[in-house]
Amino acid sequence: MLFRRKKKSGPVKVDDRLTHIAFILDGNGRWAKKRGMPREYGHSEGAQTFKRIVRYCGDIGIKVVTVYAFSTENWSRPKGEVDRIISLLDEYIAGAERELDENKIRYTFLGDKSVFAPGMVERMTRLEEISAHYELRLNIALNYGARAEIVHACRELAESGEEITEESLSSKLYTAGCPDPDLIVRTANERRLSNFLLWQAAYSELYFTPTLWPDMRPEDVDEAVADFYARERRFGGVTSK
Ligand code: FPP
Numbered sequence: 001m002l003f004r005r006k007k008k009s010g011p012v013k014v015d016d017r018l019t020h021i022a023f024i025l026d027g028n029g030r031w032a033k034k035r036g037m038p039r040e041y042g043h044s045e046g047a048q049t050f051k052r053i054v055r056y057c058g059d060i061g062i063k064v065v066t067v068y069a070f071s072t073e074n075w076s077r078p079k080g081e082v083d084r085i086i087s088l089l090d091e092y093i094a095g096a097e098r099e100l101d102e103n104k105i106r107y108t109f110l111g112d113k114s115v116f117a118p119g120m121v122e123r124m125t126r127l128e129e130i131s132a133h134y135e136l137r138l139n140i141a142l143n144y145g146a147r148a149e150i151v152h153a154c155r156e157l158a159e160s161g162e163e164i165t166e167e168s169l170s171s172k173l174y175t176a177g178c179p180d181p182d183l184i185v186r187t188a189n190e191r192r193l194s195n196f197l198l199w200q201a202a203y204s205e206l207y208f209t210p211t212l213w214p215d216m217r218p219e220d221v222d223e224a225v226a227d228f229y230a231r232e233r234r235f236g237g238v239t240s241k
Contacts, residue, residue, distance in 0.1 A: 011218070012225045013061050017233075020064035021057060021224075022139075022181040022204070024196055025050065027188025027212030034212075040084040045214035047088045054105070054138055056218040060225070064137045064178055066110070068196045072145035086116070089142065093123045097130070106134040110174035111144030139175065146198035149173055175200055183228045185221075187213045203235050 025046055032042030050067060057065045070085060077085075096107060107127045114121065124142075153172035154164075162168050170176065180200045184193070189210045193201060207224045209216075232239060 011060060011222055012229065014225060015061075018182045018225065018228055019062065020066065020179050020181045020183075021062055021221075022066035022068070022184045022197060022201075023053070024068045024184065024186040024190075024194065025213040026186060026190050028214060030188060031212040031214040039081055042214055043081075043085050043088055047092060049214050049216050051092075052218070053216055053221060055103075056221055058105070058136045060221070063135065064139065064181075066139040066141065066175075066181060066197070068141045068144065068194075070111075070142045070144070071195060072111075072143055072148060073195065075143075086120075089140075090120050090123070093120070093127055097123065097127050100127075100131055104134045104136065106131045106137045108137065108139045108174075108178075110139050110141040110149070112148070113143070115143055137178065139178065141174075141196065144174070145195045146193075147195060150199055170199070173199060180204065182233075183207060183224065185209065185224050187211050187216055203233065205231055205233065 028042035028046040029039040030042070031045065032039050035041070050069075054065050054067075069089060074085070075082060093107075096103070096105070109124050109128065113124055116124070150169075150173070153169050156172045157164055157168055175197070180202070181197060181204045183206075184197070184201060184204045185207045186192075187209055189208065191206075191208050197204075205228055207227055209220060209224065211220050
């Protein structure tokens with residue numbers, strides 16, 4: 001029997017139709033389980049994958065990458081797993097500062113930082129400040145929930161007495177000043193947003209792949225990008241065809 005090899009799309013240089021890709025990392029636990037390993041092992045591997053994928057997105061010309069690293073709901077996981085994820089993130093943040101001159105990334109954290117240990121909050125704040133002049137922007141959603149973000153923005157507007165418009169509300173979100181995601185990629189065969197960027201995703205294209213996050217490779221990003229370019233975005237208008 002002949003098996004047709006899955007056609008690879010190859011690297012694509014993106015243009016200004018695709019400036020922002022957001023990733024919902026999923027499947028770390030399943031990846032580890034398939035190998036008879038604890039879930040924490042999947043998260044360690046997922047963190048390595050994350051670094052490779054961010055670098056690749058920069059290489060193909062993406063200007064903003066957002067990643068859903070830890071949601072407000074993720075605290076309900078077993079303590080050992082939560083501790084491991086947080087320590088991976090903290091290690092990542094410390095490493096990002098050391099490698100800043102080499103990686104040239106502007107870091108922003110989306111979510112309520114105040115729940116983390118003071119040292120970690122300090123590292124996050126410092127990283128945001130010292131990286132603010134770089135062009136490639138990486139938003140890391142940490143202790144993030146979109147509903148809480150919208151409520152927080154509404155409260156700020158109510159307190160300031162500012163007029164409530166789409167623009168004023170957007171300016172109070174954690175993503176203020178950042179273009180909305182053009183493409184949201186979710187791995188591991190789950191097809192939902194799970195309280196991620198609900199306001200900002202109004203016109204985002206969604207791409208779902210069965211690939212488990214630790215297995216995600218640059219070629220999988222190429223597939224998602226090629227799929228994006230094959231679509232017609234109408235933003236509520238009519239088709240041009
Ligand atoms: C989803 O997989 C993954 C998470 C909720 C945690 C993501 C965290 C990391 C990769 C660690 C550090 C990250 C960075 C950015 C350095 P899952 O555990 O829900 O997988 P499952 O659905 O297979 O159980």
